[in-house]
Amino acid sequence: MRWVWFHKLGSPKWFFFQSKSWVLPLLGLGSIGLIVGLVWGLAFAPADYQQGDTFRIIYIHVPAAMLAQSCYFALGAAGFVYLVWQMKMAPIFIKAIAPIGAVMALIALVTGAIWGKPTWGTWWIWDARLTSVLVLFFLYMGIIALQSAFDDVMLANKATAVVCVVGLINLPIIKYSVVWWNTLHQGATFSLAEKPAMSAEMWLPLLVSVVGFYLFIAGLVLWRMQSEILQREHRSSWVKKEVMDRGL
Amino acid sequence: MAFDTFPAFLIMGKHGVYVWSAYGFSMLAIAVLTWNTFAHHRKVRNTLMKRYRMDQIR
Numbered sequence: 001m002r003w004v005w006f007h008k009l010g011s012p013k014w015f016f017f018q019s020k021s022w023v024l025p026l027l028g029l030g031s032i033g034l035i036v037g038l039v040w041g042l043a044f045a046p047a048d049y050q051q052g053d054t055f056r057i058i059y060i061h062v063p064a065a066m067l068a069q070s071c072y073f074a075l076g077a078a079g080f081v082y083l084v085w086q087m088k089m090a091p092i093f094i095k096a097i098a099p100i101g102a103v104m105a106l107i108a109l110v111t112g113a114i115w116g117k118p119t120w121g122t123w124w125i126w127d128a129r130l131t132s133v134l135v136l137f138f139l140y141m142g143i144i145a146l147q148s149a150f151d152d153v154m155l156a157n158k159a160t161a162v163v164c165v166v167g168l169i170n171l172p173i174i175k176y177s178v179v180w181w182n183t184l185h186q187g188a189t190f191s192l193a194e195k196p197a198m199s200a201e202m203w204l205p206l207l208v209s210v211v212g213f214y215l216f217i218a219g220l221v222l223w224r225m226q227s228e229i230l231q232r233e234h235r236s237s238w239v240k241k242e243v244m245d246r247g248l
Numbered sequence: 249m250a251f252d253t254f255p256a257f258l259i260m261g262k263h264g265v266y267v268w269s270a271y272g273f274s275m276l277a278i279a280v281l282t283w284n285t286f287a288h289h290r291k292v293r294n295t296l297m298k299r300y301r302m303d304q305i306r
Contacts, residue, residue, distance in 0.1 A: 027282075038271070042267075042271065043249055043250060043251065043257060044249055044250055045250060046250055047250060047261070052260075052261040052262075052263060053260035053261045053263055053264070053267060054260075054261075054263040054266055054267060056260070056267050057266070057267055057270045057271075060270065060271060060274045061270070064274065099281070099284075100281065103277050103278075103280075103281050106277065107273070107274045107277050107278075110270070110273050110274075111270040111273070111274060114266050114269055114270040114273075115266070115270065117266060118263050118266050216278075220281065220282065220285050223285050223286075223289060224285050224288070224289075226289060227285075227288050227289040227292045230292050230293065230296060231292050231296075234296050234299070239296070240296075240300050243293055243296045243297050243300060244297065244300060246293065
């Protein structure tokens with residue numbers, strides 16, 4: 001197996017120039033997916049026979065909740081990569097993705113609360129699913145705070161990576177909370193193995209919205225990584241050239 | 249279109265307030281996140297440019 005790509009990925013300079021041309025297309029395609037998916041879901045999908053139009057919140061709640069978990073999975077993987085190989089890019093990735101994951105978790109929590117009021121009759125309940133997602137949000141906040149809590153960059157990188165990896169334990173808890181405990185939150189509507197129990201008119205816009213969210217967030221992550229690379233590598237001559245050329 | 253009239257689209261049965269506030273909050277959060285990403289990138293570039301120029305003068 002050739003590991004060249006893996007070593008190249010560890011080079012901030014290589015990554016910077018490779019990812020530069022990806023940011024705008026990802027943001028553009030992502031916005032199109034978001035707009036199409038959300039307008040479709042809001043105005044054209046049929047109303048639910050039980051919940052009426054309230055179910056339309058699904059088109060943001062589900063993608064945001066999926067991303068909050070995917071971002072954390074990536075964060076944990078990056079933490080592991082840093083602890084094992086001390087790869088330079090890993091802390092840069094962690095720094096870039098943590099605030100994005102936090103915002104996604106917040107959107108999932110807030111839209112969930114707004115959805116809960118008319119359907120369950122309460123904004124919040126301390127059940128397993130809701131509590132574990134709240135823990136996910138606090139994990140993100142803790143990681144963001146930890147990154148700037150040390151003067152020593154190496155120490156900050158290491159401490160953050162450890163928390164990222166340890167926090168992974170929360171992901172299966174979130175996923176299976178609706179199975180293991182008796183919660184108000186419904187079980188998963190979709191699985192990879194089975195045909196969706198929802199009609200296509202309802203899940204197609206959801207699929208478009210989910211893809212839009214993923215692309216848009218990928219663009220944002222790359223963009224934040226670009227800033228972080230410039231900042232951390234500011235002593236390199238290529239960064240100086242990059243900054244001065246663009247500005248003049 | 250799932251709604252007959254535009255007011256019906258805004259009211260959404262009786263839960264329009266919930267649906268629209270959920271969408272409004274989410275769009276606002278994503279807009280703030282995007283703006284923050286852009287502003288931070290610009291700030292990093294400007295700060296570095298100033299620093300490099302200072303170095304050149306010295």
